[in-house]
Amino acid sequence: MAKRSFLERISDLTKITHRAAFSSVDKHISNLNFETRFSNMVTSRYTCRSFSDRKVNPAKIQKILEIAHIAPSAHDRQPIHVWAVTSDEALARIREVHKSYDAPAVFIVGANLSEAWVRSYDNKSSADTDAAVVTLHMVLEASDLGLGVVWISDFDPAKLADKFPETAGYEVTGLLAVGQPDEEAAPYELHHDPKPFEEFCTVL
Numbered sequence: 001m002a003k004r005s006f007l008e009r010i011s012d013l014t015k016i017t018h019r020a021a022f023s024s025v026d027k028h029i030s031n032l033n034f035e036t037r038f039s040n041m042v043t044s045r046y047t048c049r050s051f052s053d054r055k056v057n058p059a060k061i062q063k064i065l066e067i068a069h070i071a072p073s074a075h076d077r078q079p080i081h082v083w084a085v086t087s088d089e090a091l092a093r094i095r096e097v098h099k100s101y102d103a104p105a106v107f108i109v110g111a112n113l114s115e116a117w118v119r120s121y122d123n124k125s126s127a128d129t130d131a132a133v134v135t136l137h138m139v140l141e142a143s144d145l146g147l148g149v150v151w152i153s154d155f156d157p158a159k160l161a162d163k164f165p166e167t168a169g170y171e172v173t174g175l176l177a178v179g180q181p182d183e184e185a186a187p188y189e190l191h192h193d194p195k196p197f198e199e200f201c202t203v204l
């Protein structure tokens with residue numbers, strides 16, 4: 001076997017220690033991210049229904065929209081559109097449809113039914129599911145940004161269509177009101193009270 005130079009051997013050693021060092025850092029970071037950051041964020045999340053009237057930083061609105069934009073959809077049809085209601089004029093309009101707990105920003109999520117994937121076996125449209133995936137992306141991103149969030153389905157769609165002609169061609173599936181939680185903000189009595197784990201899931 002050809003004699004290897006001192007420099008080549010040192011270079012091999014450096015690569016090995018570099019790999020070892022960084023693989024343990026990667027593992028550490030992924031454990032840290034998974035065990036603490038994400039889990040803590042989803043377990044401490046609650047529906048916020050009490051907001052400060054402070055405007056949401058436009059960079060946060062943008063970040064929530066960007067995270068919504070990358071949500072997956074059935075057959076990658078991407079039938080969802082999101083309208084961010086942040087101006088005083090648009091907020092006044094949304095509050096005529098639903099008070100939205102006077103949140104300083106409200107996202108309107110709509111699905112274009114003609115764009116959504118439809119399962120051939122039973123003609124089930126994926127529109128609602130796709131909309132829920134986008135909405136949940138926004139809930140989690142807003143929570144991660146330290147904002148309070150409430151998902152609202154209990155609004156009159158006809159009234160919304162009337163006040164927001166911008167949504168023509170879409171079925172509005174939900175509203176997401178976000179803002180800085182105020183001092184009153186706390187989990188409601190309706191806060192998620194999980195049913196027994198064994199009732200919820202089955203390992204087969």
Ligand SMILES: Cc1cc2nc3c(=O)[nH]c(=O)nc-3n(C[C@H](O)[C@H](O)[C@H](O)COP(=O)(O)O)c2cc1C
Nearest residue numbers: 045046047150151152153154155187188190191192
């Ligand atoms: C699809 C969906 C629709 C909801 N609609 C409303 C609504 O119209 N008004 C409201 O105040 N909360 C609404 N919520 C919030 C739920 O009431 C809340 O998530 C649930 O009670 C669990 O509480 P938690 O989010 O604090 O864990 C909705 C939540 C989801 C996921």
